[in-house]
Amino acid sequence: MSSCPRGLGKDVVPPSFRRWLCDTDFIILALKAVILVTALYLMYAESAVVVRDDVINHRPIIGILSQEQSKYFHTKYPENYTSYIAASYVKSVEASGARVVPIMIGRDRDYYRELMSKINGVLFPGGATYFNQSDGFADAGEHIYHIAMGLNDAGSYFPVFGTCLGFELLIILASGRGKVENREKCYSFKNCRLNFTKDFRRSKMYRDAPEYVVDILSSDDVTANAHQFCILDSNMEKYNLKNDWLITSHSKDEDGLAFVASVEHKRYPFYGVQFHPEKVAFEWKASKHYPHSLKAVQANRYFMDFFVEECRRSGHRFPSHSEENRHLIYNYKPEFTGLLGSSYEQCYFFEPRGTV
Template sequence: MISLLLTHTIISLMVSSLSATETPVIGIVLHEIMRDTLKSLSPNSTAYLAASYVKAVEAAGAKVAVIKLGEEESYYRNILKQVNGLLIPGGDAEFDKPNGYANAVKVLYNETVKLNEKNDHMPILGICLGFEILIHLSNKGKELRADCNSNSVALPLQFKPDFEDSNLFRDADPYILQILSTQPVTSNHHDYCITEKNLTKFGLDKEWKVLSTNEDENGFEFISTVESKHYPIVGVQYHPEKNAYEWKESQNNPHSADAIYSARLFFDWLIKEARKSNHSFDSLETQYENLINNYKPLYTGRLNMTFEELYLF
């Protein structure tokens, strides 16, 4: 009996050491409004966030904090001390535009690397453009993307031989891995991509581990999943948030039960890693002030827009 109690105590201590918080908050970066269709909805708004990202994070068990654009660097450093992880969403933005999405992500990425180097756990999930800008920043802001034609197409992942030896996929349900590798369940919407050739050319293969690749509609191979070799940072070229939450028919987003089940893997990974962070807001009131819950999404599905719902800022 004593032996069993001792074993239970040891296991409990091990589990608790892996979880610094049971109430993680994920910071999601806003996106500047680039298209006239969005500007027409709210002429005074300058930024937006697709509600699908928010829903995906909340469904995985975390709260969402808004990370604004055009702020001083001190704002981004401060918000990083309070959230437990970051989601860098996809969209349409210029990497050299001042005071926008790219500038905010640059500060957040560089500071996140510094935190992780100090063993201050801070995960990032970059999706589509969010993945591209992570690689762009690790290349010291030098462009390395290639043109791609992979729009409104669902694809199965072509896993690399050692993909299971990764932070992202190591503990994944084998059935999810089977779905991802055999069924067209990853939703692709991108005009740019990053190749293994360019990753190696710029010496970034020392920093990033390629987990999967795909081909665009012209047979051009691109990287579809990567993770950092040193930090809890993952990038995916596809959009797992669209499987369950974006319904525009022309986008051909996969909505099968398997597609929705497998897409949860990426957000579950982010929240699992975020639970290892001991960051917290200075007070509950400060947390409340920063949460997405202070804003109401606008239903845009009936307008035949890309997103079902949008937050406008």
């Protein structure tokens, strides 16, 4: 039996309780309990992205990653630009209350790190490029992906959203990019409904989605699909991605193959959809049969509204208005590519070859 600390005399507590409280074994046990609780708290803090509650940015700026110019565009534009962004992505971001900065491909890591310190999120768009081209869309995306993880780990909230090709890139990067790409052949060029998973409401993306939006997405064929590859549940299982990513919905391709339609990371504010929310309101090629009903527009509008709201949680800013202005998409003029038969109504083109 150890001696009691001062102040615990018989005139303060009953003798039996005093003996129990002063027992050395009890004190050691109590100290161990404190250490355990502290360790558990630190483990939780280590696994969670820290978010400052006081950060509400009502002037968010989102970077959209450009990608290699396709062979089709090479035949139409003699300037031989190195990269482009479909204007529908820009319009979609702007319609949700944010501005856009184009992110160039073919730059070193310092370029992406510096730019990401001044913007509030990144959108990986869909498209038709490959992931094995040096200094292209995938290489830039890989830099951005890892820098974004580092920012979030350091407590600087930084969301990333991938659409179609951009969503596939997110999953391939999470798998560990290699010669064998973790995606499958999948043919879907139609409008689909979403088959939500039973726990989809646990996700940040759908937790607060209005019931009418969920009803439209699950009952009507309003998501525009245009892809020859997709992510299956087996792709997620092959690389143990279900430990880190939450699958929230599936759709089916023309052959009845069920593919992952939407996901989000469990730790980082990273989100992906296989379909194209931006096409419903802003792409009009008649042969594509994109859904343009009021319900379709309303339901698809939700996704970029959600992402921009996530980006409002980022406190990054350009150091001056003049530098901000130099980076904005307004410095570029969109071309009417629909006039030339493109599936995109308009595109922004960047950097004729030889200028970088």
